[in-house]
Structure formats: C-alpha cells, structure tokens
Amino acid sequence: MAKRPVSASPRRRRDAAATREAILAAATRRFAVQGYERAGVREIAADAGVTAALVNRYFGSKEGLFAEVIERALDMGNxxxxxxxxxxxxxxxxxxxxxxxxxxxxxxxxLLLLRSAAEPGAVKLFRRDLNRTELPLLAEQIGGDAAAVRAVMVMAQLTGFAIMYHVLRPKAFADARGEELVALLSRTLAACIG
Amino acid sequence: MAKRPVSASPRRRRDAAATREAILAAATRRFAVQGYERAGVREIAADAGVTAALVNRYFGSKEGLFAEVIERALDMGNxxxxxxxxxxxxxxxxxxxxxxxxxxxxxxxxLLLLRSAAEPGAVKLFRRDLNRTELPLLAEQIGGDAAAVRAVMVMAQLTGFAIMYHVLRPKAFADARGEELVALLSRTLAACIG
DNA sequence: GTCTATAAATGGATAGAC
DNA sequence: GTCTATCCATTTATAGAC
Known part of the structure; x- marks a missing residue:
C-alpha cells in the first residue's frame, strides 16, 4: 500500500536497457515488413512506446539502428x-x-534481407555474414566435393523458397499442403547436397 | 547548309514518344539497382536528358512511372x-x-522484384503476373503430376539463384566457373521438374 | 514539348526543458 | 531517461513561361 513517493509511476518504469530492447524489437519488425526506407523512425519509436528523439539518442541515427538490427538478426539465424x-x-x-x-x-x-536488398550497407553485412558463418557451417555439413559451392546453392534454394512462400505466395503455393511442400523442397535440396 | 529557321536545333529533337521511351529506360535501370524509394525522379529525368517536370507530365507521378516499368519488365521476362x-x-x-x-x-x-520487394503495389503486380502468365507457361512445360506446385518451386530456385549470383555474390560463387554453376543448377532444377 | 521556379509535404536529426 | 518543439534537407508535384 505504501506507495514510493518518487519514480514509481503506475505506467512504465524508466529503464534504459528495456527501452533499448523495445526499440530494437519494434525496428526489427518494421524493417522486416516495410524495408529500410519505408520504415520511419517515428513509427518505430511509437511502437516501442517512446519518441523519435530516444531512438537517435540510443542508436545515433536510423542507419545505426538498422545496422544493429541486421547484426542481431544474423546472429539468430543459425x-x-x-x-x-x-x-x-x-x-x-x-x-x-x-x-x-x-x-x-x-x-x-x-525477410530482412529481401526487403533491404536495395540498401548497399545491408547487402555488405549479409555477404560478410554468409562468407564467415552460415556458408562454412553449411559446407561442413554437406562435405565432399565442391561443398562450398553446394552450400551457396542450398542457401539460394532456401532464399528463393522463402520469397515464394512468405512474400509472393502464388496460388499454387497458397493451396498446397505443408507436407507436399516439405517433400518437394527436401527432394530438390537433397539433389543439390548429395 | 540551309538551316531551318525554326525548331531544327543542333541538339535533340522534340519527340514525345522518344522522350517517353528514354524516361522508361532510365527508370528501369534506376529502379532495378536502387529500388523504388532510393531512385529519385530528378536522377531518372537527368539520365533521360530531361527534367523532372516531364516525368510527371508523361506518367502522372512516380508511382505511375513505376507501375509502367514493372509491367514492361514482366512482359520481357519470358x-x-x-x-x-x-x-x-x-x-x-x-x-x-x-x-x-x-x-x-x-x-x-x-532485380526489379528483389529491390522492390518492400513496395506492396509491386508485390501484387508480380504475384498477378506469376499466376496469370509465367507459372502456367512453366507448368505446361513441366507437365505431369503436380505441375503447378513444381512450377513455383522452379521459379523459387531461379529467384534464389539470381539473388546469390547477382546480388549477394558470396565468395564461393564469385570464384566458381560458369559451367560448374550451370551443371549444379541444372541438376537441382531437373530434380524438381522430373 | 520542355524548362524554371516554387509550393507542399515528408522525415531524420537536435536543443533544451523536465 | 524521456519528451516537446523545431530545424533542416530532401523530394515529389505543379503553375506558368518560352
């Protein structure tokens, strides 16, 4: 019952770390569905329950925010x-x-990659991450002759499938059952791995 | 030697149709490499040797221009x-x-598709074109069981390959010989078609 | 048919109060 | 730590001259 007299507002506590996370989460969502250019700093801030000024305070600029979003997304993409x-x-x-x-x-x-394909900086970050992390890991699993190129082919297939399945979604894909798609994709992947 | 007194300037003749084409060509290039948002009407106009006012005169707005660019690109994509x-x-x-x-x-x-993936209007146009034109044609060539879904899988592979080859270009792809890639891609495509 | 000049809006960034 | 108010650059779109 005893309410603290100072800074215990019933609304949201002032917490730099939590705010940073909230902004980052909101930005990831916006960038992923709208792309870098169409996502406004004001919108992102509003989603996170703060104002645009804070975004710049924490991340320096929209570009700085974007860079951190990309890095984090790449990290979780194993x-x-x-x-x-x-x-x-x-x-x-x-x-x-x-x-x-x-x-x-x-x-x-x-989605982040796809919708940011026009940002030169983003493409560089993705390429670097592919070369350093994702592709070597994949190549190791594939093994055998020309594992490196095959790994890229696998990534290409996954990317293309994601575009069709999550973005373009033509009729034949929207109507298909999940297991049918799994079977088909798995088979073409195998052809490229083996 | 006899110079026409009027409208025979040594520079460029006034030709609405030619100007339209020039704008369209410039816009296609810009949109394909920079995406819709980053490509400015001023730049496009300058590439075409005119001013921004003319672009709006001929295409109504930047969006109108974009729509026509997309439609034409889809046409030539057979x-x-x-x-x-x-x-x-x-x-x-x-x-x-x-x-x-x-x-x-x-x-x-x-590239146009990739770099415009954040424009909702563009995605709709691409989906419509896929459903109406490209996919049925492809499905017809593939034939047999589940030709429709397989056609989408083929498009997915082509799209993914294009992204890796023309945009991301990781090391393993940049180093690979053309024939090696042809062989690999052809083999995975066959697995999906057959 | 094409340009110049300008209107009008958008959106990122910053100063300073609380 | 967060907000309000504002600045400033950019960019699309238009009116009117030539």
Whole structure:
C-alpha cells in the first residue's frame, strides 16, 4: 500500500536497457515488413512506446539502428541448430513450419534481407555474414566435393523458397499442403547436397 | 547548309514518344539497382536528358512511372522464349549467362522484384503476373503430376539463384566457373521438374 | 514539348526543458 | 531517461513561361 513517493509511476518504469530492447524489437519488425526506407523512425519509436528523439539518442541515427538490427538478426539465424536427422529434411521443415519454439526466428532474417536488398550497407553485412558463418557451417555439413559451392546453392534454394512462400505466395503455393511442400523442397535440396 | 529557321536545333529533337521511351529506360535501370524509394525522379529525368517536370507530365507521378516499368519488365521476362533442348539446362544457362541477344533482359525483372520487394503495389503486380502468365507457361512445360506446385518451386530456385549470383555474390560463387554453376543448377532444377 | 521556379509535404536529426 | 518543439534537407508535384 505504501506507495514510493518518487519514480514509481503506475505506467512504465524508466529503464534504459528495456527501452533499448523495445526499440530494437519494434525496428526489427518494421524493417522486416516495410524495408529500410519505408520504415520511419517515428513509427518505430511509437511502437516501442517512446519518441523519435530516444531512438537517435540510443542508436545515433536510423542507419545505426538498422545496422544493429541486421547484426542481431544474423546472429539468430543459425539454420542448423536443433537439427536431428537428415539435413535436407531438416531444412525443408524449417522453411515451411519455422522453428518449434519461435517460428519467426527463421524467416525474419530472410525477410530482412529481401526487403533491404536495395540498401548497399545491408547487402555488405549479409555477404560478410554468409562468407564467415552460415556458408562454412553449411559446407561442413554437406562435405565432399565442391561443398562450398553446394552450400551457396542450398542457401539460394532456401532464399528463393522463402520469397515464394512468405512474400509472393502464388496460388499454387497458397493451396498446397505443408507436407507436399516439405517433400518437394527436401527432394530438390537433397539433389543439390548429395 | 540551309538551316531551318525554326525548331531544327543542333541538339535533340522534340519527340514525345522518344522522350517517353528514354524516361522508361532510365527508370528501369534506376529502379532495378536502387529500388523504388532510393531512385529519385530528378536522377531518372537527368539520365533521360530531361527534367523532372516531364516525368510527371508523361506518367502522372512516380508511382505511375513505376507501375509502367514493372509491367514492361514482366512482359520481357519470358523465360521459355528461344529455348532449344532440355528445359533444366536451358533455364540454368539463362540464369548464368543471360540471353544471347540481351543478357540483362533475364535478370532485370528479377532485380526489379528483389529491390522492390518492400513496395506492396509491386508485390501484387508480380504475384498477378506469376499466376496469370509465367507459372502456367512453366507448368505446361513441366507437365505431369503436380505441375503447378513444381512450377513455383522452379521459379523459387531461379529467384534464389539470381539473388546469390547477382546480388549477394558470396565468395564461393564469385570464384566458381560458369559451367560448374550451370551443371549444379541444372541438376537441382531437373530434380524438381522430373 | 520542355524548362524554371516554387509550393507542399515528408522525415531524420537536435536543443533544451523536465 | 524521456519528451516537446523545431530545424533542416530532401523530394515529389505543379503553375506558368518560352
């Protein structure tokens, strides 16, 4: 009952770290669905329950915010984590159903990539991450001859599938059953891996 | 020697149709590499040798111009034209080398799609075109069971490959020989078609 | 048919109060 | 730590001259 006299407002507590996280989360969502240019700093701030001034205070600029969003998205994009069983089947299920715990964790990076393909800075970041992290990991799993190129082919397939499934969604895909897509994707992946 | 007294300036003749074409061509290039938002009407106009006022005069607005660019790009994107021989091999060569007569005709639509993926209007136009034109044509070539879904899978692969090859270009792809890529892509396409 | 000049709006960034 | 108010650059779109 005894209310603290100072700074215990019933609304939201002042917490720099929490605010930073809120802004980052809101920005990730906006950038992923609207792309860099169309997502406004004002909107993002509003989503996070603050004003635009704070965004610039914490991240310096819109570009700074964007860079941090991309880095974080790339971090969470480990495609191999939690795998059990066949690689092609694992990847196919991941693309169609997402990860069990947090489905959006899989395709958010892909959407971010897709919708930021016009930002030169973003493309550089993605390329660097591919070369350093994702592709070597994938290549190691694939093994054998020309594993490096095959790994890129696999990434290409996953990216293309994500575009069709999550963005363009033509009729034939919207009507298809999940298992049908898994089977099809898994088979083409296998052809490229094996 | 006899110079016409009126309107025969040594510079450029006044020709509405030619000007329209020039603007359209410039806009296609700009939109394909910079995306809708980053491409400015002033730049486009300058590329075409005119001023921004004319662009709006001919196309009403930047959006109107964009719509016409997309429609035209989709028109020229017929992947099957000029095919001889195996479908998978034909498509693979098309993606790696472009078309013999005009290489950029193949991937310009894809780049346009990629760099405009954040424009809702553009996505709708692409989806409509896919459903009406490209996918049925492809499905017809594929034939057999579930041709419709397979056609989407093929489009997904082509799109993904284009992104890796023309935009992200990770090291393994930049280093690879053309024929190696053709072989790899052709093989995965075949797995999905057959 | 094309340009110049300008209107009008948008959106990122900053200063300073609380 | 957060907000209000404002500045400033950019960019689309238009009116009117030539």
């Amino acid at each position: 495609l191999l984590e939690g795998r059990r069983g066949d690689l092609a089947d694992h990847l196919a299920r991941l693309m169609v159903y997402g990860r069990e715990d947090s489905p959006e964790r899989v395709y958010t990076p892909l | 992947l099957l034209e000029g095919r001889r021989g195996d479908l998978a091999d034909h498509l693979a060569r098309l993606m790696v080398y472009g078309r013999e007569d005009s290489p950029e005709r193949v991937y310009t639509p894809l």
